[in-house]
Amino acid sequence: MSTKLSATYLIETPLDPRAVAEVMAGEQSCGTFTRVEGETDALRERARAIVESVETVGEVAMTSLPNAYLERKGIRGPWHRARVRIAFPTDNVGANLPTLAATLAGNLYDLGEVTGMRLERVSLPAAYRDQFDFPRYGIAGTRAATGVSTGALVGTILKPNVGMSAEDTAALVARLCAAGVDFIKDDEVCADPVHAPLAKRVPAVMAAVREHRERTGKQVMVAFNITDETDAMRRHADLVKREGGNCVMVSLNWCGFSAVQTLRRHTDLAIHAHRNGYGAMSRDPLLGIGFQAYQTLWRLAGVDHMHVHGLQGKFAQADEEVIESAHDCYRPLAEGNASGQADTVMPAFSSGQWAGTVPATWHAVGRDDLLFMAGGGILAHPDGPAAGVQSLRDAWQAVREGCSLEDAAKQSLPLASALRFFGR
Structure with missing residues (x-):
């Protein structure tokens, strides 16, 4: 039956x-x-x-x-x-x-x-869900790969989005690694540009990541944007793997289900799923697709992280939609899957995030199994990227301990500077 x-x-x-x-x-x-x-x-x-x-x-x-x-x-x-x-x-x-x-x-x-x-x-019924792919990393695997057992994973996005050479990009990655980030991602518009092709960028960046790991023991996860046609994505994933990387990023809507499924079955790297273009499918309340349905379909392709945007951010979505999207990522697609495999993905918060948006995120989500990505919140911090990263870590520690950011800032110069600069 x-x-x-x-x-x-x-x-x-x-x-x-x-x-x-x-x-x-x-x-x-x-x-x-x-x-x-x-x-x-x-x-x-x-x-x-x-x-x-x-x-x-x-x-x-x-x-x-x-x-x-x-x-x-x-x-x-x-x-x-x-x-x-x-x-x-x-x-x-x-x-x-x-x-x-x-x-x-x-x-x-x-x-x-x-x-x-x-x-x-x-x-979905459990028996049907089990016929599709599962995440290879998900929440637990991403924590293990980055060595972050508790707390939110602090991440950032390479800026400028485009224009930097492979060497410039590697130098920025080295600087961000030294600043203390857990996760770095390419922007969705930077995949395989002429001025920094993946064939040069991946080896250069991973050399910086390996040097940091050898010096500190910390493996920073870098999501290389390998969005392309299917055979090219497989080649790019193989290159990332050879260079010691553990994550690739894909613009879901422009690659399609088949390409992402093929990539998932080809590689054991984490797949960072970027939903750029989703607004065209979702912003009209009487047209398109809601995030619960959207993320269900893409999780069947075996992705590990899903973008949900950010609270109090720069994009058009209401905070309530962002919150619901994050909780969707935490829910198994079907109860009682026979395979016993973990079936949740890590939500990625981004878009205008900084230390000041941490309390809203913590109180809304109630957990820190997430990627908290700040571009300007780190790279534009008045005291430099290391202070930007520290401001985020101090903000997360404060909210987990039930402390206000203002009180925590009395003991944290990076947080105090962030509140003065970004909170204007």
Whole structure:
């Protein structure tokens, strides 16, 4: 007997939401807008998606999205909003991530019956989840690789984003290692540029990382941006591995599920999953995909870290969305997976982060199993990067001990300087 996975959608329609839900179920399984030849009762019983629930959540006087289909038919509002939950037989999809995404988030966005469509949540049975990849590092492995057993991992982003040579980049990495960071990442726009190709940048950077490790015993994790076509990413990952690295970064949305799955199965390096472009899929509340569903699909590809942005940061998302996204990373995709493998990923906080955003992060998340990445918060600290790193560590120690940053700053010059400079 086939198991089922379920998906929850927020829809907007001038029609009966229950009828639209049935259209959605048929469109994304065995049917179309009408029953066709060969669509027997037995086939429908085996393969058709099932509407599990329809909950009306409101009504609006103006449509959210244009719809030529409804205009041709002269259908006007009011427009009903409803939350729809649909169960899909897993046998329709198999262990096929691109087809799973096409099933959950394919032609539904083009349906003529709706003026709003957002995939909010995905729920997987354990036996189905076990057919996909798991993280190789996740939270515990990332802590072990960096030697950070407690506290948030302090990270930074190489700036300038582009323009530095391989030698310039290595010199900056050496400086950041000496400053005491746990994690360094490339920017999403710097992958394999002419002025600092990975073939030169990886050896140069890893020489600096190895020198620091030999001198201090500390292995800094560097996420090299290897975003490219699939064969090139495999070559880049092999280079990072040969040079003693343990992490690569991928721009998920532009590489695609298949490429990331192939990379995961090719290498045992940690995959730092960058979601740049996700805003185009998520910022409209009646279109696209919510983070819980988004991260579910990408975690099936076996990534280890997921970007969630940052609290009180420079981007458009509300703090509540960032908080919920972080908690999504901490939840297993399915309870009771038979493999027993760890099934959580480390959330990566970034975007305008500095010591002053630490209390909000701690109080909202309630744990420090996270990458706390500050670009300007470290590199622009008035007393230098080492003071920037120390200001973050002192801020995290303060909030874990229930102390205010102002009180902690009395004993920490780096924190005091950060509060004066960034808190203006």
